Amino acid sequence: AKSGGGNVVAGYHARMREGLVERLELESDLRAAVENGDLRLHYQPLVDLASSQVIGFEALVRWPHPTRGMINPLDFIPIAEATGLIVPLGRWVLHEACRQAVEWSTAAGGRPLKMSVNVSVRQFDRADLSEVVAAVLAETGMPADRLCLEMTESVLMTDTDANLEQLVRLKALGLTLAIDDFGTGYSSLAYLRRFPVDTLKIDRSFVERLGVIADDTALTDTIVRLGKSLGMATVAEGIEEFGQLAALREMGCGFAQGYYFSRPVPAAEAGRLFLEGAAV
Ligand code: C2E
Ligand code: CA
Ligand code: CA
Numbered sequence: 599a600k601s602g603g604g605n606v607v608a609g610y611h612a613r614m615r616e617g618l619v620e621r622l623e624l625e626s627d628l629r630a631a632v633e634n635g636d637l638r639l640h641y642q643p644l645v646d647l648a649s650s651q652v653i654g655f656e657a658l659v660r661w662p663h664p665t666r667g668m669i670n671p672l673d674f675i676p677i678a679e680a681t682g683l684i685v686p687l688g689r690w691v692l693h694e695a696c697r698q699a700v701e702w703s704t705a706a707g708g709r710p711l712k713m714s715v716n717v718s719v720r721q722f723d724r725a726d727l728s729e730v731v732a733a734v735l736a737e738t739g740m741p742a743d744r745l746c747l748e749m750t751e752s753v754l755m756t757d758t759d760a761n762l763e764q765l766v767r768l769k770a771l772g773l774t775l776a777i778d779d780f781g782t783g784y785s786s787l788a789y790l791r792r793f794p795v796d797t798l799k800i801d802r803s804f805v806e807r808l809g810v811i812a813d814d815t816a817l818t819d820t821i822v823r824l825g826k827s828l829g830m831a832t833v834a835e836g837i838e839e840f841g842q843l844a845a846l847r848e849m850g851c852g853f854a855q856g857y858y859f860s861r862p863v864p865a866a867e868a869g870r871l872f873l874e875g876a877a878v
């Protein structure tokens with residue numbers, strides 16, 4: 599039993615080392631990918647529920663790894679955050695998404711295109727974020743009011759003066775701010791009164807159980823009403839079925855995303871979708 603235990607421990611250390619080596623490898627690969635411009639953006643259509651038209655996209659980063667295949671953002675964003683790589687990565691995402699939005703909008707005869715970009719806590723905590731965003735808007739010619747920055751509740755919830763000032767600086771650029779994954783974070787809603795937020799993105803976990811679990815249906819309805827009463831837009835995430843769409847329309851939710859309409863797609867396909875201008 600003793601030697602068996604020893605083997606277990608040795609095996610454990612070997613696995614730890616493997617895990618560490620793999621992590622370090624991923625880290626240096628990611629650094630190279632960011633430096634060499636090897637990351638890609640996919641775009642998920644944002645649908646206006648009143649007209650059923652695609653009015654814009656959410657930019658979602660992808661990492662086509664030379665040997666590991668496509669790596670999911672949930673597997674490398676945490677590494678990017680831990681290493682600080684999220685800062686150059688996030689700037690690249692912002693720039694590429696805005697550049698692409700301007701290109702598509704121009705190709706569609708100037709039809710406005712709303713582009714939504716995810717901003718992580720690490721980016722938000724940097725004092726120069728609003729200067730970075732301002733520079734990207736100037737570089738790409740993106741009209742500020744067509745850009746939406748998505749942040750999770752955890753970013754916004756720390757109700758400090760520094761956070762408020764950061765949000766005010768961003769708002770002063772003329773862009774819109776959305777709370778991502780709304781309803782999954784904290785229970786206090788006090789910050790909604792204080793912070794200049796424009797949009798609530800209702801988390802997929804609520805939408806998933808619409809019509810199935812009464813409590814989730816009631817919660818979604820409440821979030822839509824809350825948004826309305828605060829003069830905020832509501833976007834439902836993760837619509838996969840017609841029943842969910844029908845329920846959200848009934849509630850008066852303004853906008854939606856989800857596989858029901860389209861998965862996130864590569865740039866060429868997203869450009870076509872927008873240019874066709876067809877209702878989905
Ligand atoms: P998120 O911001 O909540 O993005 C929505 C995620 O849900 C995306 O996953 C999208 O592909 C997925 N999704 C959309 N519609 C449906 C649906 O109908 N059903 C299901 N099951 N899933 C759906 P993805 O692209 O893997 O991104 C995961 C997360 O990674 C994002 O969650 C976001 O938090 C983060 N992320 C992605 N791109 C960026 C980025 O450029 N910067 C930062 N900071 N984070 C990013
Ligand atoms: Ca998002
Ligand atoms: Ca989300």
Ligand code: CA
Pocket residue numbers: 779
């Ligand atoms: Ca999410």
